Amino acid sequence: MKSFLMKSAAAAVMAWAVTGAQAQELKIGYVNSDRVLRDATPAKNAQAKLEAEFSKREKDLADMANRLKAASDKLEKDAPTLAEAERNRRQRDLIDQDREFQRKRREFQEDLNQRKNEELAAVVERANKVIKQIFESEKYDLIIQEAVFAGPRLDITDKVIKALNGPASK
Template sequence: MKTTFPLIKNLTAAALTVGALLAAAPAMAQEARIAAVNSERILRDSVPAKQAQVKLEQEFSKRDRELQDMAQKIKGMADKLDKDTAVLADADRQRRQREVADLDREFQRKQREFREDLNQRRNEELAQVLERANRVIRQLAEQRKYDLIVQEAVYVNPRIDITDDVMKALNAGSK
């Protein structure tokens, strides 16, 4: 009799487990509503992203032109120095080499500062666009009763891609 008792205990536990699974089946049968958004496309093609790009170009165009002018000046000075090297006295050649080197160092510093400032401002602008996009995504999720919206995925079936809807809402809010 001792050998059958553990068997009855195991059968009872198995029956309870199966019963619990069957009772939970209707709840599990409810399909989760899932959607996906291509945030890269939003940051590239949406009206707010394009407005941010125009704003950055306007903000940094003057400094960019100044850097281009400075680069041309350095190139002109270096070319003139190369041409005149044979006829220059040693002291004059060294002085002009030093001037070109000093100007080039200043150019490198200004160019580095420009890139850092531009990257910082671009990150700030894109963060604002993403924040607005996330608000729109949350609104769509609530309206359409989505359980999950994924922003980055390896593959997205076009059937669940709501990027166009997000962009329409974003673009409408930007006009």
């Protein structure tokens, strides 16, 4: 549906551009949002902030996974010599530890995704303000953020990244 709407909008713009081309020059720009979110300094800062915020929990989860694996390997190695009651007790302990690990991993992923969305939203909001400023100051008729194809002449992504990286946007 979104693709259909984008194609319809692009067709309408092109039809308008062809009919209006004789009257005045149409000024269109294109911004590659993925590149902005990957290359702009605020996006890189957000990524670094997230890594710093979540690195300890990620390390703790990795340590927990290693301990769980070691305990599982030890049980597998010791199982033939263990009494059935002891083997069953260790298996239950492993199952409980695995459940706890899965719960913590799921919580970690949910927290990370939420914070990533928050940080991305802030970067997108700043980028949109910069795009609007460029739109108004350079008198664009249309700036598109998602396009199937866009020639390099229309690409203003570098302008947006440069403006985001500049001291005025901070």
